[in-house]
Amino acid sequence: MADTKDTDAMNNWLNFLAQQGATINDGFATSFGETPADYPELKATLVDLSDMGILSLEGPDTKRFLQGQSTSDTSQLNKETSLPGAICNPKGRMLTSYQAIEPVLDRVLLTMHRPLVETTINNIGKYAAFFKTTLNDVSEDYRLLGLSGPDCEPLLAQLFDTVPQAINQLCIGEDYLLLRISSQQFLLIVDVAVAEKHWLRLSASFKPVGIDYWQLQSIRAGLAQVRVETLEQF
Missing domain, CATH: 3.30.70.1630 (Alpha-Beta Plaits)
Known part of the structure; x- marks a missing residue:
């Protein structure tokens, strides 16, 4: 909220x-x-x-974490290339679609429909505990x-x-x-x-x-x- x-x-x-x-x-x-x-x-x-809103993922394991949670090949993400992609549930249905941006090292911004930022954090945030990455809703920044x-x-x-x-x-x-x-x-x-x-x-x-x-x-x-x-x- x-x-x-x-x-x-x-x-x-x-x-x-x-x-x-x-x-x-x-x-x-x-x-x-x-x-x-x-x-x-x-x-x-x-x-x-x-x-539209923005989900921020930040930390040294950010791209490795996102690789396992999304359809994007995060190895292709850099300061000159953004990537479209999606995060899906275990049945393969999309929880959100996004455009991924890496403005600085170890930080990725995902632009998506604003109401889906919070639900996405709730859906994948529980897996972030196993990685050095932090998820935040930065839409108002x-x-x-x-x-x-x-x-x-x-x-x-x-x-x-x-x-x-x-x-x-x-x-x-x-x-x-x-x-x-x-x-x-x-x-x-x-x-x-x-x-x-x-x-x-x-x-x-x-x-x-x-x-x-x-x-x-x-x-x-x-x-x-x-x-x-x-x-x-x-």
């Missing part, structure tokens, strides 16, 4: 988005005035991904932003030192992680303290839109995500 500090931080973030023109429903920015009729004209968009569209890459090149060229490639900046998850979609992870700065900088070039647009682009790119409502259904 989120503590008061985390709740206040999220409320402050949602209030900030509302000041930027967002319509907030059920804790998400669902629109910035656009409708589905506008979607074909959108070329470079910025989306708040508050429906970061903000996740989605950037997409055919004009996205050249605009990102104007704002960041390096831009991921290949799918799953990761670029690490001073206060951000930028990864490419499809041909026209990028995920930006920033510390909560600098999230507003990054949003304002990006929104000067990218059109802010609601989360429905991002989800549509993910479907078109063939990116499936296990969500709390589809837990153990696949």
